[in-house]
Amino acid sequence: MYEELGHDGFVPITVALDRAEDARPFIERANATHPSLVDSDHRVAELYHISNVPTMIWIDERGRICRPHDAQFGTDTFASFTGKLSAPYLDLLRAWVRDGSGAMSGDEVRRHSPAPTRETQLARAERALAWHLHQAGRGEAAERHFRRAGELAPLDWTIRRGSLPLLGENPFGPAFFELAKQGRTEYAMESVTPTRAPAQS
């Protein structure tokens, strides 16, 4: 995609909400020439108020958000699970890079941006404390705060699912499917671009 769209006026930046060792295989496999960053502290999740991944945000030449985060996929690997197809979104992206179309007005961006609340902000503080304790080798204490963060923000998958590897649980195992049953309301994040896959026959 980067190669196709050219490097002059466009750059994708990927941010992995992961430990470096968890992100490494993905980044090495992609062998990308664009910035491929690691955000173990969930700094970008805090700043952009992101509650699930993958998500994409458009930022224009002046550094302004012109399409808010939108749960989208670059491939159709998970289409049967998520019900989303990548092609319509990628077409939209190509058009934006080419001629700027598809950028939203400020009011539209604001309307589609979920608002932080006291609970989500406290959850992020609990997650920051948990991550600090985890790094300090205080596993039990870290677990308490990861769980507290998840209780405060039950629909935030960056916290709930993102904590599973740190709790020694399989993010693709039973704990995840339990989570998916409880929190699968619109994939926890609004889809701005309608890219629903047709119902499976």
Place this chain on the structure above:
Amino acid sequence: MMLTLIDGERRHAIGAQLAGSQVQVDAADVEAALGWKLAREGLCRGSVCIPVRDRASLVSDGGLDLEALAALLDRPLALDTEERAAALGERAEDRAAALATLEAPDFTLPDLSGRLHTLSDHRGKKVLLIAYASW
């Protein structure tokens, strides 16, 4: 004892004392870390002062009660007294106001080799910011 106080990207070591379930933090360390100082007008940083109605619940023996301090600043606080660690979150209103400007929040993060990249270095280009994870 010392308490680790996490404030966004910064981590501060702050002198602290435990009093039951309460944590009294050193006022000078708080000022050095957060910029807030107790003055006659209230809790002040630069020219901004927050009135302190109940001074007794905030101050004792020169220390500041951490939970009372966070409540005055209206900031979320995650606290673990046993572990002597705490994290101050950002007010929902502040984050909402920052996002409402549409200015993309700037950040600096490492790649796998440890090289730092800053979003605003790409000003002048269209940026597709993609957040993803292994999980």
